[in-house]
Amino acid sequence: xxxxxxxxxxxxxxxxxxxxxxxxxxxxxxxxADKLExxxxxxxxxxxxxxxxxxxxxxxQGLLDRLLLDEKRxxxxxxxxxxxxxxxxxxxEITEEFERPNGLKIKKVRVPMGxxxxxxxxxxxxxxxxxALTFKAGNAVILKGGSDAINSNIAIANTMRxxxxxxxxxxxxxxxxxxxxxxxxxxxxxMNGYVDVLIPRGSAGLIRAVVENSTIPVIxxxxxxxxxxVDKAADxxxxxxxxxxxxxxxxxxxxxxxxxxxxxAVKDEFLPxxxxxxxxxxxxxxxxxxxxxxxxxANPATEEDFGKEYLDYIISVKTVKDVDEAIAHINKYNTGxxxxxxxxxxxxxxxxxxxxxxxCVYVNASTRFTDGFEFGFGAEIGISTQKLHARGPMGLKELxxxxxxxxxxxxxxx
Amino acid sequence: xxxxxxxxxxxxxxxxxxxxxxxxxxxxxxxxADKLExxxxxxxxxxxxxxxxxxxxxxxQGLLDRLLLDEKRxxxxxxxxxxxxxxxxxxxEITEEFERPNGLKIKKVRVPMGxxxxxxxxxxxxxxxxxALTFKAGNAVILKGGSDAINSNIAIANTMRxxxxxxxxxxxxxxxxxxxxxxxxxxxxxMNGYVDVLIPRGSAGLIRAVVENSTIPVIxxxxxxxxxxVDKAADxxxxxxxxxxxxxxxxxxxxxxxxxxxxxAVKDEFLPxxxxxxxxxxxxxxxxxxxxxxxxxANPATEEDFGKEYLDYIISVKTVKDVDEAIAHINKYNTGxxxxxxxxxxxxxxxxxxxxxxxCVYVNASTRFTDGFEFGFGAEIGISTQKLHARGPMGLKELxxxxxxxxxxxxxxx
Numbered sequence: 091x092x093x094x095x096x097x098x099x100x101x102x103x104x105x106x107x108x109x110x111x112x113x114x115x116x117x118x119x120x121x122x123a124d125k126l127e128x129x130x131x132x133x134x135x136x137x138x139x140x141x142x143x144x145x146x147x148x149x150x151q152g153l154l155d156r157l158l159l160d161e162k163r164x165x166x167x168x169x170x171x172x173x174x175x176x177x178x179x180x181x182x183e184i185t186e187e188f189e190r191p192n193g194l195k196i197k198k199v200r201v202p203m204g205x206x207x208x209x210x211x212x213x214x215x216x217x218x219x220x221x222a223l224t225f226k227a228g229n230a231v232i233l234k235g236g237s238d239a240i241n242s243n244i245a246i247a248n249t250m251r252x253x254x255x256x257x258x259x260x261x262x263x264x265x266x267x268x269x270x271x272x273x274x275x276x277x278x279x280x281m282n283g284y285v286d287v288l289i290p291r292g293s294a295g296l297i298r299a300v301v302e303n304s305t306i307p308v309i310x311x312x313x314x315x316x317x318x319x320v321d322k323a324a325d326x327x328x329x330x331x332x333x334x335x336x337x338x339x340x341x342x343x344x345x346x347x348x349x350x351x352x353x354x355a356v357k358d359e360f361l362p363x364x365x366x367x368x369x370x371x372x373x374x375x376x377x378x379x380x381x382x383x384x385x386x387x388a389n390p391a392t393e394e395d396f397g398k399e400y401l402d403y404i405i406s407v408k409t410v411k412d413v414d415e416a417i418a419h420i421n422k423y424n425t426g427x428x429x430x431x432x433x434x435x436x437x438x439x440x441x442x443x444x445x446x447x448x449x450c451v452y453v454n455a456s457t458r459f460t461d462g463f464e465f466g467f468g469a470e471i472g473i474s475t476q477k478l479h480a481r482g483p484m485g486l487k488e489l490x491x492x493x494x495x496x497x498x499x500x501x502x503x504x
Numbered sequence: 505x506x507x508x509x510x511x512x513x514x515x516x517x518x519x520x521x522x523x524x525x526x527x528x529x530x531x532x533x534x535x536x537a538d539k540l541e542x543x544x545x546x547x548x549x550x551x552x553x554x555x556x557x558x559x560x561x562x563x564x565q566g567l568l569d570r571l572l573l574d575e576k577r578x579x580x581x582x583x584x585x586x587x588x589x590x591x592x593x594x595x596x597e598i599t600e601e602f603e604r605p606n607g608l609k610i611k612k613v614r615v616p617m618g619x620x621x622x623x624x625x626x627x628x629x630x631x632x633x634x635x636a637l638t639f640k641a642g643n644a645v646i647l648k649g650g651s652d653a654i655n656s657n658i659a660i661a662n663t664m665r666x667x668x669x670x671x672x673x674x675x676x677x678x679x680x681x682x683x684x685x686x687x688x689x690x691x692x693x694x695m696n697g698y699v700d701v702l703i704p705r706g707s708a709g710l711i712r713a714v715v716e717n718s719t720i721p722v723i724x725x726x727x728x729x730x731x732x733x734v735d736k737a738a739d740x741x742x743x744x745x746x747x748x749x750x751x752x753x754x755x756x757x758x759x760x761x762x763x764x765x766x767x768x769a770v771k772d773e774f775l776p777x778x779x780x781x782x783x784x785x786x787x788x789x790x791x792x793x794x795x796x797x798x799x800x801x802a803n804p805a806t807e808e809d810f811g812k813e814y815l816d817y818i819i820s821v822k823t824v825k826d827v828d829e830a831i832a833h834i835n836k837y838n839t840g841x842x843x844x845x846x847x848x849x850x851x852x853x854x855x856x857x858x859x860x861x862x863x864c865v866y867v868n869a870s871t872r873f874t875d876g877f878e879f880g881f882g883a884e885i886g887i888s889t890q891k892l893h894a895r896g897p898m899g900l901k902e903l904x905x906x907x908x909x910x911x912x913x914x915x916x917x918x
Contacts, residue, residue, distance in 0.1 A: 105835060109859065190880060194869060203891050204861065282715070286891045301696065302719050307892040310721075328914040335916035421519060443909040445523065447618065455608060455912030464917070465908075466604060477617050477700045477905035478721040479893040491891035494879075495857040498869030500742040502749035503878070 093277055096232060096265050097284035100205045103262040104230040108202040110259070112179040115226055118257045119175040123168035125253035126218065126246070130164045136245035137214065144212075144238055152342075156213050157239055167218040167246075174222040177468045180487045181228040197495045202228030204286040206489065207278060209300055211292040212236035217246045220291070221264045223471050227489035230263050232285065234278055236292075237270035244268060279304035286491075291472055294399070309479060311472035314344035314427035315399045316457040319416045319442065321433035322355040328454055329360065329432040330367055335456040336430070338371040342401045344473055345428050345460040349396065349406040351416045354380065357409055361385050368405065377407035396423045413438045417445045424448055426475045428457035449475060449482035507688055510646060510679050511698035514619045517676040518644040522616040524673070526593040529640055532671045533589040537582035539667035540632065540660070544578045550659035551628065558626075558652055566756075570627050571653055581632040581660075588636040591882045594901045595642040611909045616642030618700040620903065621692060623714055625706040626650035631660045634705070635678045637885050641903035644677050646699065648692055650706075651684035658682060693718035700905075705886055708813070723893060725886035728758035728841035729813045730871040733830045733856065735847035736769040742868055743774065743846040744781055749870040750844070752785040756815045758887055759842050759874040763810065763820040765830045768794065771823055775799050782819065791821035810837045827852045831859045838862055840889045842871035863889060863896035 110118075126133070137159040144154050186198035206229045208220040217233055224231040235243040243266055251261035267278060279288060279300060288308045290300035297312055318336055320329045336347035352360060357380065365385040368375055375381075376391040388407065395406040396419075410416045413431075420429050430452035431442040439453040450460045460483060462470025467485030474480045480488035524532075540547070551573040558568050600612035620643045622634040631647055638645040649657040657680055665675035681692060693702060693714060702722045704714035711726055732750055734743045750761035766774060771794065779799040782789055789795075790805040802821065809820040810833075824830045827845075834843050844866035845856040853867040864874045874897060876884025881899030888894045894902035 105859065105861070188880065190878070194873060196879065305716050307721065307724075307890055309892070325914070331914065331916055339917055439911070443911075445519065447519070448907065450908045450910060453911045455910060455915045456917050458917035459608060459910065459915070464604070465610065466602065476721055478723070481905055482908050491895055493862065494864045494896050496864060496869060496873065497853070497857075497867045498873075500739070500745060501869045501873070502745055503753055503870050503872035 091268070093267065093269070093274055093281070096267060097205075097281045099262040100230045100232050100265060101284050103260045104202070104204045106260055107225065107230050107263045108181070108204070108228045110228065114257075114259070115179065115228075116175040118254055118259055119171045119222060119226065121257050122218075122221070122250045122253040123171040125249050125256075126164055126168045126171070129249045130161055133164060133242065133245045133249065134159055134161070136241040139241045140212070140239050149238065153212060153238075157242070159214055159242060163215065167215050170219055171222045174226050174469055177226065177486060179226065180490050185492065192501050193499060194501055195497045198492050199495055200487070200490045201493045203489060203491050205230045205232065205284060207232045207234065207281075207285045207288040207306070209234045209275065209278070209288065209290045209292075209296065210236065211296060212238035214239045214242035214246055216291060217243050217266070218250065220471065221250055223469055223486060224489055225263060227486045229489060232265050232267065232278070234267045234275055240268065240270055276303050279306060282306055289472060309472070309474050309484070310476040311474055311484075312344050313399055313425045313475060314346070314473070315349065315397065315423060315425045316345060316347050316428045317349045317351050317420045317424060317430070318347050318457065319351040319413075319420065319429070319431045320353060320356060320360055321413060321416075321431055321435060321438050322353040323435035323438060324353075324356060324360075324432040325434055325454075326356065326360050326363065330363055332430065332432060332454070332456050333364065334367055334371060336458055337368075337373060337405055338403075339458055341403060343458075344399075345457050346401070347405065347457050348398065348400050349408065349423070351408045351410055351419055352381065353413075353416070354409050354411055357381060358384055361407070372403050374404045375407055376404060378409055380409035381407040399425065413441055417442060421445075421447050426477075427473065428452065428460040430455060430457050449473065505682070507681065507683070507691055507695070510681060511619075511695045513676040514644045514646050514679060515698050517674045518616070518618045520674055521639065521644050521677045522595070522618070522642045524642065528671075528673070529593065529642075530589040532668055532673055533585045533636060533640065535671050536632075536635070536664045536667040537585040539663050539670075540578055540582045540585070543663045544575055547578060547656065547659045547663065548573055548575070550655040553655045554626070554653050563652065567626060567652075571656070573628055573656060577629065581629050584633055585636045588640050588883055591640065591900060593640065594904050599906065606915050607913060608915055609911045612906050613909055614901070614904045615907045617903060617905050619644045619646065619698060621646045621648065621695075621699045621702040621720070623648045623689065623692070623702065623704045623710065624650065625710060626652035628653045628656035628660055630705060631657050631680070632664065634885065635664055637883055637900060638903055639677060641900045643903060646679050646681065646692070648681045648689055654682065654684055690717050693720060696720055703886060723886070723888050723898070724890040725888055725898075726758050727813055727839045727889060728760070728887070729763065729811065729837060729839045730759060730761050730842045731763045731765050731834045731838060731844070732761050732871065733765040733827075733834065733843070733845045734767060734770060734774055735827060735830075735845055735849060735852050736767040737849035737852060738767075738770060738774075738846040739848055739868075740770065740774050740777065744777055746844065746846060746868070746870050747778065748781055748785065750872055751782075751787060751819055752817075753872055755817060757872075758813075759871050760815070761819065761871055762812065762814050763822065763837070765822045765824055765833055766795065767827075767830070768823050768825055771795060772798055775821070786817050788818045789821055790818060792823055794823035795821040813839065827855055831856060835859075835861050840891075841887065842866065842874040844869060844871050863887065
């Protein structure tokens, strides 16, 4: 189908989706989950084609692994839909209510965005995941997945559409752009008037391409150059435990730590311990002059290192003379994602909380907690690193907008 | 100064501005107000150059009027600053607070955006106005005003910077791009990493240019193709009063009505009254077939008419068979600004409130109330017609973002 036709259908169906009652949406999510499991074999067969093409084209093992679908993964997708069905419906929530002196009664009400576009890479599970969240929040969704997963995505999307039809819901609530031509993706990013918001999910490169080419409002997600600052008043045992967790628990995620900032007063005591811990976890250290002086195995860090989201077994180290320098260093190099101070000094902690410019600022905790599930949102569409609209973990509420409903008795403006 | 230098300074100063206490900000706003009045003559002299250039270049009378500054207008600018000083400071407000089962204490705190860019036309009062609001909300601001007002803007900006310096505040909290080359404006729209959000203020053309060229998140403001729907259960006296107000009280504003939608059951009774009222106010009517049949002076409306924000003494008329058709018509042609139903039928009213897709949806009131002051926000930077971030009138709160502050006791992720 032509892109413009897809967009027109989405714009048409959004009025239907935004008025679906909670029960109907939940029932549909459960039906989609069941149908995905029932049709698992067909989806796995389609996925096989993508996987074989990927192998032929020399796709990396990590990407192949993300592409692969088996019964267990399809079950996980279905269970994800069931979890979303359990979550409270954000639509219709009255977030403010006030009356003006002229008698106008104003309510601020949470409403769906309308049409949400999701652009992502060759991870077919996102197809189901993104549908679940956008649909529950009352939106129509248009998906543009990576071309390497096109057969899987078509199979998943068609299965979900079938389930919606069975439930008496217009299947255009979810549409997949099947055309894998790059120029179509660019056109999609400029469908103002049809698509209300675009959310790219994937690598820094993908997100940059969307930010640069889109004329539709974008929620930028993802890149995390996260720091742990060990203050002079830090409990050094806590510091070691937190750094090991933040750096090594999962290496390739946006909330993993990429840099240690350390107060010079504790560096001689702390850094050798840190070096030992990193060695045990096979993490390469790249430090500034003051830090490498006390860590024999560390390599020198370049300017570039401090700005880098490694997503790898590497960590940079910067020594500072006080919390102010730590804050300035972090604000210079971070990506606005997650930053943590390890300290028992309440004043330093508050300063760090107030002055570090990031979505999530921690005291004595791992940056790995920046996550919709860990925050109790029950779901996550991504982590916003921009300041417009949503910042940090985005759940169902963050997939809504609001409107003002104003009731009068004939008021006119004087 | 080079654009990149301006942006670097803004990024640097934002950390200072976001940490200014409320008293210091208010004192600075009052000092800026006083200084503008004290230096009024210099500003008026600079404005004279712009005005004379405008006349020479054949600028329209309406634009010349918007460009003109005199003592009274400078006093109004200063008073505007004083009003903003009185408003509550949105920064630091804790909007949510919760504890997770693992003991992490999470606060959602309102914080400044950082650096806000404002792009506007030859209206020098915006220079002071935009500074007041962005500064009070804790932001550094970079202004790019219309080149036709460059001398006025330089005089105003320099005066404000002087006042800030006197108050011990880094004057780079407000910077003006003095280079009037168009390519600089385009570069400004792509200063990601320096500017957090762009707000264009002005004509539909200006806003479109920003939306199309910006890679920075934009808050789209302005265009209003607003409708009044007169339902079959309308109080027709209320309807006439409201339409006269919405259409004619101020013709060139975005919350003025541009179209009447009327239920066929009341058209024969209502439209002749409406025609008479519009005639008295010199408003041309362009109607569909059913409506022109009962209004002899009306012209036929084209498809294009229904999609048009006239900002003029013209109104389109569409007849519908029920509230559903009214809603569908409005959702097809509107710009997501303000829509009103006139009815005594509560069910029809609620349907209209729920289903019309617009920032502000009214029952029995004029669309002219869509305004930050009328909503009680005490200020307004514009009316957002997009769904991301803010929708409808934007006051100080809408010029902020939020961050999560999380306090732990050594928690790591399992």
